[in-house]
Amino acid sequence: MAKKGGVQQLQTEINTDDEFEKFLERDGLLVMDVYTEWCGPCVGMIGSLKKIKLELGGDNLQLAICKSDEIGALKRFRNKSEPTWLFASIVNLMFGTNVPKLINLITEELDIELKCRAGELERSYYELWELTPEEQEREDVRQEREEEVARIEKEAAAKKRLDYITHVTDEIMTNIPDMGITLFMPHVHKDVFKKLHDHAEKHDLHMKEKRLVHLNPKMLEVLHFECENRLADDVFEQIYYKDIQAYVWKLTEGETRSPEE
Template sequence: MAKKGGTATLQIEVTSDEEWDALLERKGLIVVDVFTEWCGPCVAMMSNLKKIKLEHGSDNLHLAVANADFVTRLSRFKGKSEPTWVFVAGGQLLRVFFGSNAPALMKMIVAEIEKEIKVLEGNAERVSVDWDELTEEEKAKNAELDAKRQLELDKIKAEEDVAKDRVKRRNLERIARQLTNQTVVLFFPHAITEPEEDGSTKRTCQAAYQLMVKYETASLQISDQLDRFVTEEDLKLILYNSDFEVPEEVIEEMKSRKCLVSLLQEVVAPSSPERRTSSSSYSSQLSRNEES
């Protein structure tokens, strides 16, 4: 069926499988502007198509417009807004051109006309693609679209990662503000004197007393202190990121004797009353815990 309006003598309109089959029976090169219903054909290319039609005559070149929504063979082009040009000859699919680059499209049309003339004269064989297969142009277009989609997905993922990292940092900062600066000092049994060893009534640790001055210098104070058994599993957790190895004899001694564990906390403000009385509190805290 001829297209109404100014394109009546230029392009054949195809809106059904029957009209498509009739179109394929024509000899020579057929260039089809394939469009989808909501988008319409590429009107901007009309003047270029008219010029090349006049130059090469109606016998060698046939122009058509086909609605992919109603032609089964063209269903893979449905829903696309980019101008799509399907090259057909002898009922066979030759090539597909995407876009509205007029010089490139005209150059391809001329090249395919020359090839088809040689085929019709018996001087060459037609190179075609099965209708159920993709042309090289379609494969390249799909690869391009896949690459664009992947870039978009990567961009979205990167933005999500940044957002997640921002939330994570904010949460960690909130947690950090709630935590005090603390550390633990562990005194092994061999550094502790038991009551029966020196005739006293409590366990004593000279190393713990000697370190009090160091705590003062480092703006630390004893927050808590206790005697407890430390297992090998506890040691693994304590030394998980250390190359230090506890001697076997010390580990054996820990099975029958308790260690002294001191919890140290950073002094809040050097000028605060808490800081000024920290030195005297060390001794009283240590003695109080050793007596317990």
């Protein structure tokens, strides 16, 4: 595409880092059409660029088409279909195909370039790795959009998880209200087991099963579900993957109690 219609004569074709560095050494205002190979350069602008080159810019205006795919300094412009006009090194940047805007921008920058050569002005430059104000604004909008999407997805996942735990908990309390569990942490002395067992019998509870279990961080969500006296996370960190005695209690046959009891 870049070789049709005299584009190559009007705009220098740049495909590599070396070609890019050599082009930056040229005098005058450097205006580059930065593109990705799969979409090609913006040929719709050729007529307008040729006109301003011949009528105003002359040797003071250097034009190029830069394929960003293999040029390290232009990495951030890869895989984008929007026309990008880079005024190096970097004095300005424009996105899109607004012909009047681009021509006005080139005209203004040419005037500044000539005044700089005459010692009337000093330019301020952006480094090639530095985002221009417009790019930074776009990046901020993109990040805000991604953060909002992530927040919505996180809240939806949390609600789905909460609904699931609530449903399972309700089913357990409805179908097996006569059973419960006690976890004895590693520091609990064995004498406590017997004392608790004796106390449980006075309340018509008997031990149905006991086994050693191990806690891990993923279990805290369920363990702390609707828990008013939640233990601090640093406490749990001391007992992760250690032996914990679990007792399953059951009411004596014929006894019934509300889940709250």
